[in-house]
Amino acid sequence: MQRVKALYENEFDQGLAPAVHFENVGVRYGMGPEVLRDLTFSIEPRSFQFLTGPSGAGKTTLLRLILLSVRPTRGLVSLFGQDVSKISKDGLTALRRRMGVVFQDFRLLDHLTTYENVALPLRVQGKEEASYRAEVVELLRWVGLGDRMHVLPPVLSGGEKQRAAIARALIVRPDLLLADEPTGNVDPSLARRLLRLFIELNRLGTSVVIATHDFSLMDQLNVRRLVLGDGHLHIDA
């Protein structure tokens, strides 16, 4: 055990520890049935994978487990080599700063403009506005929101909100990107474009997990697929 721990720490230092590691993880909401059972898998650094399964299979729940917004009812979850069961609040903040998330329901802040929403992860780290302005603007142009920067989210279309949410997740160039149905509201050509953005990010060193049930999207890439069904996970390599 001691040796395993030492090995983990060593790997972590070299950036080789898995970004995510689950061991026999099970989770239930309240007193309900177990939504996910006996999950054991890893997400390697710099890897790219899809997470799929029918609606209600637990894709969002699995992503929330990784985000630590849902705690496992049993099993072991570790992120970047750190066991999360005894993590401090500061440690939690540090972990979240290494992750970017695209929520299925976007979760943009309605009182901030598109630009401010995308800049939010940098702003909460206390960075000066001048230091990231150009970067944010460039990313907004890349996702096609260059002329929607000063607009509040309620007047954006579904696809525009989705792109803003994606930009917000990418802006910090996270070590791990979790995207929940990131192409659910856009046309196929824009979906391809966004996929290219994720691939580019992956090339720069980010592990990417894309939850989707869009087979035409998954068929564009020959990568690992984590398939959820009946609460269990199986992996198509």
Next chain:
Amino acid sequence: MSEPSSPNPRQPPAERPLPASLRRNAPLVPVESAGGRALAAVIAILTFLAALCAGGAELVAASSAQWQSAVSREITIQVRPQAQRSIEADIEQAVSLARRAPGVEEVQTFSKAESERLLEPWLGTGLDFSDLPVPRLIVIKLQEGTQPDFSGLRQALREKVPTASLDDHALWLTRLSTMANTVIVVGLVLVILVLVAASLAVTFATRGAMAGNREVVDVLHFVGANDDYIAREFQRRFFRLGLRGSAMGAGAALIVTIILGMLTRSWRASPAGDQLEALFGSFSIGWRGYATVILIALIVAFITAAISRLTVRRFLNEAG
């Protein structure tokens, strides 16, 4: 829409000009709602009350200090006429004793006629006082800033002029200062109560704002904000609200003071005005009064900020 050649966000290209002003500096937590305005109003009212209490206490403190220094700068010797003794000789003796006492600036004797005039308001004019044993007064003015000991003079008078008695107003002064102190303490207690009420109002408003902004707080957590940062954001909003509310309250209190000052000035011609002024001094509060009001406003604003921060921290800890 032409596709840029590379989405590489590491190297911001500078070919296209950036929009002039992206910065709106919008607050991260929206508190500027109806609830926020209600809180500002409550804070304004409470500040107004606290400022009036504090200003009133200051007024009493200043006036009583003024009376006390005026009254304690004067002592009187009363010489009663006695059939066997010459009152004029007694007065002369008392005056010369008083002149020799320490700290005395001026000794002034009321002549027989002046003493009788002092009694007129009580006895009416046109009376013949020659049959009445009217006591005579010697007023002794003391040097400013001295608190001389009169036991020597009292002793000397008792031995040499048994018909004279010294009154240094000590009893009256203690009563006066006790009363003034009571009023001041009551004023301060009221100020503290009002501040406590303001804190409670802020606590409830903050909890309401937190509950209403649950989603926002969650998102801030997910994008990597720590509790400290979130608490600071809330604190900043509430500090502004508090400052605005307390400035309005303090402004109203200052206006009321100024109006009261003007009213008393117009009353001053009337006899009632004389009495009011005798009681309170002129109503215009000095710089200390204004400073008190401004200080109260600042205290309220800081309390608002501190309490909201504390409440937010506790709320975030409860939420896990």
